[in-house]
Amino acid sequence: MLKPFEKIVFIKDTNAVKADLTRHYAGIFSKYVRPLIEDRKVFVVQAADLGIYGEGLVIKIWPNNIYYANVKEEDIAEIVERSIVGDEVVDRLAFSPDAKQVRVVLRNCGVIDPEEIDEYLARDGYAAVEKVLSSMSPEDVIEELKKSGLRGRGGGGFPTWMKWNFARNVQSDQKYIICNADEGDPGAYMDRSVLEGDPHSVIEGMIVGGYAIGASKGYFYIRAEYPLAIERVQRAIDQAYEYGLLGEDILGSGFSFDLEIRLGAGAFVCGEETALIASIEGKRGTPRPRPPYPSIKGLWGKPTVINNVETLANVPVILSRGGDWFSTIGTETSKGTKVFALTGKVRNSGLIEVPMGTTLREIVMKVGGGVVGGKKIKAVQTGGPSGGVIPENLLDTPVDYENLRRLGSIMGSGGMIVMNEEDCMVDIAKFYLKFCVDESCGKCAPCRIGGYQLLGLLEKITMGEGEEEDLEKISLICQAMQKASLCGLGQTAPNPVISTMRYFREEYEEHVKEKMCRSGKCKRLIRYEIIQEKCVRCGMCYINCPVEAITGSKAKGFVIQQDKCVKCGKCYEVCKFGAILIGSKEPVEHRI
Amino acid sequence: MAKQLTEDQLKELVESVVDRWGGRPDALIMMLHAIQDEFGYIPRRVSLYLSQKTGIPLAQIYEVITFYHLFRTSPPGKHKISVCMGTACYLKGAPQIVEKLKEILEIKEGESTPDGLFQLETVRCLGCCGLAPVVMIDDKVYGKVNPEKIMDILAQYTKEQDSK
Structure with missing residues (x-):
């Protein structure tokens, strides 16, 4: 058998957009270590992706896991000498790859087997439960949470200790704690990953919460669309019962706590507290007016605390390591970390966890690796259908609850969608609004009728039939919905419209006045034309047109027949010479 | 089923x-x-x-x-017919195909035929606009469909069912 390599070196040019110098550097590196390679001591890999971007030449050395960034050619000899031949670190070049990310909530995800309680226990799992039940009073627990500054991660950002304290102070024979795992925003999957990757941490958070507020019963409300999460949470609950961490007299403390799963059935509105409670009671998931708040009168009229998955996953760490430690992470008003589902036109999309206060630009450029295809960022959307867009010039804002709200968006549950110049802001607003209109439960008129009318107006605008007074009407309907809707869904549904109007009003006006969509998304407002000067008559557009709207020949040149064109954009995609122009609906010379 | x-x-x-x-x-x-x-x-x-x-x-x-969206009151069909209503398909006659399907199957969108063989759905875009209009039955994509052609396609499925 061949002996295994002693060291593996990963090399990657992380500045590469077009010219990738990885191969070049790997060649230089290999020259220095040639004898070692032949001796099968070292192996050099041209890495495809190290998860690090814009840091020049990056070298990773395994098994020591030493990272070097911004390495210059002349540094290579020193690295080889000290870190390959020797086992030292060249401090001046050393780099920490996860500097921007901090894993608190996702501490165990991908590290442990989520189906084995023993693996969780080996990573200090249930240490918080043990500590709390053996040495802390419920008041102590709440005090510790207060110190930590933890706020609800479901979107609202209400201080968790306060919620618990309200429920604690209500006298009642029965109280409940509910884990809200009805994650339904398009583009968000943070809760799913935690439930699938580390279900015990959420269960532990619930046990602690139950103890703090005096609840003996808890419910997991999980959407039925997450079968793997349901399976893993159920298995975790069963294991916790087996180990005496759930049920009667937990760890001999006299505290009893039971947990049960309840499934959603495809209703987005059930993420709203009062609708969720109705759904657990086996009814239609429609919200009711608040107050009384669930902390006072919730499930079956009893005091109920509802916490989001991510909030609960933070709880065990806070209790184990102390609220003071937790409050060192983050900003003045927003403590700890936040998990985001980074998607859209970003190079490295996925789940990330960063300390509160990280700027949006750092998230997109450093953690996400920038925008795909080298295009310009237009905006970042946070908070899903209840949130808003943040334009490029404000991306240096540190992310926390207050800042995002000030900018007209919200933290939300953690969807973060990067948009570039190809995205039409009116179209985006329409997309999110459509989602809320589809999901409106229909109980209150502002949401049911307002949403429908608003969507109608946006559709009219994107079809090129908008009139100037429509913009005024949109503002009025948005205000009415915000002020008069019964629950969060209706109150926040206009947010994407309001924020796109705030930052990109000129795009709305272009759609309405000039009947033009600059990004080419609104098909009714554009026309494709062949720029004859640039066309080389290769015929690609002609061959690829699905509706035979392109006529002509290689000899005579090609023309797009506007009456036949369905604006699918295929010709634009296949043209290698940039000879297809996306213009406004009317040819320029015809416009006044 | x-x-x-x-x-x-x-x-x-x-x-x-x-x-x-x-x-x-x-x-x-x-x-x-x-x-x-x-x-x-x-x-x-x-x-x-x-x-x-x-x-x-x-x-x-x-x-x-x-x-709740997830609960159905009619049985799902054995074969799911998804008619693409994306822009290209829409303009190339997808609505006529839907009309034809509704007529011959005697069901509305989202419903299944009484014999449980077909279920009719419309979808946004199947991502093959070059074949417009497109109909997908289960996992199989049929391109450049027209109201006559869709009859022949459905006939394959009914025949297959009869031969069983």
């Missing part, structure tokens, strides 16, 4: 579901999930029997079934 059960089997199944949840009204959604897992939808006679066993009024059961 919908199961054909005798009245006794059906009752037995409902009873086992009701027993598992103690017939509690708050577990209605959980019971409906269990039933739909078995049948692929929630048949009316099952709802009726569930109502008798648990004392939950039938109206309340239907109130819940119709509120």
